[in-house]
Amino acid sequence: MTLKRISSKDIAKKALEDYHTVHMKALSLNQKRSLKAYLYLLPALILAYVFSYRPFARTVVNSLSLVSFSGKIVEFVGLENFQKLFSDKNFIIGLTNTFKFAILFVPLNLVFCLVAALLVYKKRRFNAFNETLFILPMAVAMSSAALIFKALFNPTIGVINYFFSISIKWFDDPWWAMFTLVILGIWMAVGLDFLLLLGALRSVPKQLIEAAQMEGANALSTFFRVQLPLISPTILFVVITRLRDSMLLSGPVMVLTGGGPQRSTQTLVYQMYLDGFVAGNYSRGSAIGVVVFFLTFLLILLAFRSEKRRVFYQ
Amino acid sequence: MRNRFLKTELLKGIAATLLGLAIIFPIYYAFVASFFTIQDFSLYPPKIFITSLNWQNYIRAFKESLLFRFMLNSLFIGIVGSTLRMGVAILAAFAVAQLDFKGRNFLFFLILGTMMLPPDALIIENYLTISKLGLVDTYLGIMSIYLLAPTQMFMLRQGFKSIPKTYREVASIDGCGDLRFLISVAIPMSRSLILTLWLHSFVTIWNTYLWPLLVTNKPYMRTVQVGITMLGYTESLDYGPIFAAITLLVLPSVIIFLVLRKRIVSGIASGTIVG
Numbered sequence: 001m002t003l004k005r006i007s008s009k010d011i012a013k014k015a016l017e018d019y020h021t022v023h024m025k026a027l028s029l030n031q032k033r034s035l036k037a038y039l040y041l042l043p044a045l046i047l048a049y050v051f052s053y054r055p056f057a058r059t060v061v062n063s064l065s066l067v068s069f070s071g072k073i074v075e076f077v078g079l080e081n082f083q084k085l086f087s088d089k090n091f092i093i094g095l096t097n098t099f100k101f102a103i104l105f106v107p108l109n110l111v112f113c114l115v116a117a118l119l120v121y122k123k124r125r126f127n128a129f130n131e132t133l134f135i136l137p138m139a140v141a142m143s144s145a146a147l148i149f150k151a152l153f154n155p156t157i158g159v160i161n162y163f164f165s166i167s168i169k170w171f172d173d174p175w176w177a178m179f180t181l182v183i184l185g186i187w188m189a190v191g192l193d194f195l196l197l198l199g200a201l202r203s204v205p206k207q208l209i210e211a212a213q214m215e216g217a218n219a220l221s222t223f224f225r226v227q228l229p230l231i232s233p234t235i236l237f238v239v240i241t242r243l244r245d246s247m248l249l250s251g252p253v254m255v256l257t258g259g260g261p262q263r264s265t266q267t268l269v270y271q272m273y274l275d276g277f278v279a280g281n282y283s284r285g286s287a288i289g290v291v292v293f294f295l296t297f298l299l300i301l302l303a304f305r306s307e308k309r310r311v312f313y314q
Numbered sequence: 315m316r317n318r319f320l321k322t323e324l325l326k327g328i329a330a331t332l333l334g335l336a337i338i339f340p341i342y343y344a345f346v347a348s349f350f351t352i353q354d355f356s357l358y359p360p361k362i363f364i365t366s367l368n369w370q371n372y373i374r375a376f377k378e379s380l381l382f383r384f385m386l387n388s389l390f391i392g393i394v395g396s397t398l399r400m401g402v403a404i405l406a407a408f409a410v411a412q413l414d415f416k417g418r419n420f421l422f423f424l425i426l427g428t429m430m431l432p433p434d435a436l437i438i439e440n441y442l443t444i445s446k447l448g449l450v451d452t453y454l455g456i457m458s459i460y461l462l463a464p465t466q467m468f469m470l471r472q473g474f475k476s477i478p479k480t481y482r483e484v485a486s487i488d489g490c491g492d493l494r495f496l497i498s499v500a501i502p503m504s505r506s507l508i509l510t511l512w513l514h515s516f517v518t519i520w521n522t523y524l525w526p527l528l529v530t531n532k533p534y535m536r537t538v539q540v541g542i543t544m545l546g547y548t549e550s551l552d553y554g555p556i557f558a559a560i561t562l563l564v565l566p567s568v569i570i571f572l573v574l575r576k577r578i579v580s581g582i583a584s585g586t587i588v589g
Contacts, residue, residue: 034413034414034415034416036413036492036493037409037413037414037418037492038409038415040405040406040408040409041405041406041409041410041421041425043401043402043405043406043461044402044403044405044406044425044462045421045424045425047402047461047462048424048425048427048428048462050443051436051440051443051458051459051461051462052428052431052433052436052462053428053431054439054443055436055439055440055443056431056436056439058439059435059436059438059439062439071442115333116333119326119327119329119330119333120326120330122323124323124327126327126331127327127330129331129334130327130330130331130333130334131579132334132575133331133333133334133335133337133338134333134334134337135571135575135579136337136338136341136568136571137337137338137340137341138571138578139564139567139568139570139571140340140341140564140567140568141520141521141523141539141563141567142521142523143523143539143540143542143543144344144539144560144563144564145340146543147542147543147556147560148340148341148343148344148557148560149340151343151347151553151556151557152340152343154551156356156551157355157356157360157551157553158360159343159360159362162358162359162360187337187340190337192582195579195582196582199582244432248432248434248435250434250524251523251524254523254524254527254543255523255543269434269435272435272437273437273438273524273528276438277437277438277441277528285438286438286439289435289436292435293431293432293435296432296435297430300430
């Protein structure tokens, strides 16, 4: 039997080897694990690329190029598409129409929903019933709602003209046609916005309102001095999201007015659909798309900015 | 003083009820008018009550159009689409909430960043993509752009984050892999949130208009929201069948809405359902 001399050097070497194999195993296990984590994210990432980032990038590139009818880029033209766009009367009409809608819809909707919320603000049984009435339009999809309003405003069979004893040809007059779109817009928005504002109003501390009333403030000044400042974050949220929706308005236009009369209700996204999709003019459609992106992005920035300044936080 | 207070409260209540009735009038009218004959529409003063149950409009809506097929299309797209959508969101949210890996936050924000790009402004390019993939007039084509839901992913992440990490460690010692943990622990624990988000997805996909209009050419592939606008009765003021179709669509969702009212209201208050 020969005794093998084991040096301390060998022991150290062996220990190091063992350490390495164990460590490597753990490491590869970890790597496998994090590789799996990427797999979990993969579907979402692919979808984000294919249906958001890639089309966005392509829209921007197309807006700067001449694009053929088959969707292939012919040449880079810089800002020419935008120059053409902004010197085109029809595009300016679409842009103004979109703003017109926003200027009418956003404030009217806000006031309407605020009034509705103030009416049922106190928690009572009959108010719970009224609340349900106010939010019921949420259950109706856009195209159904637009079709119903189309019938209600119809000058021949519609009941609106009868109720108000008027005889307006709603869809033949540019202003009234826009007005029907605004009414439909408010009707579709009332459920959600009313609930948001009601929630905000009810979260205003009761003591503050009581204190104001003790000081002799009437309902009106209590509202403007106490409640309104306290619910301003919600108001801001409603205003910004509705402004954004206004910039993207298209579906109700298609069903209710078809953009008419004489383009008076054609909005940006509807024009983008007509130019880019129906007429196959991808350069122009993409340029309008970029304008829409710019406007909505501006609104998001505005939201962040004004949030810092005016809004009250408890 | 107290008397005056009660009086204003009563007046407010009456005003609110009148306003509420005005708000639901379009829904009421669609229901009532679905029983009108074509002559009823031309009466003056206009009819706003049901005088006889005339089912002719319902029969015509089904016989003269593909309404039933439209409904099946929408139902299929709604169910499959929101299930796939939840699947994608659950996988991603779980990875971000429970697993550690490099670039986690960056990838998460990359997905959330899609919220900055409104889908309505991307429709033309998305249409070109779908047509290149040969998915025009297919269910997958209609569903495609709804499969990613960043807001839902964000909410699911919050839900999964509330599961203590020690749960996963203990499960992992017992030989339970991440996927198994997700399916048998994380998903059941967030059941009610997932159900709410699924329902919300279903409603979103069911109600959508512009995109299905673009990616369907064949009449029998249309969704119901697109289909009812193309029934073609509006020009001849023959609104009966349209109101019958609308009633068939609106009635179930109104009933579901009334049943789930408390859930929806609290969902909006807590920020689960916005947009």
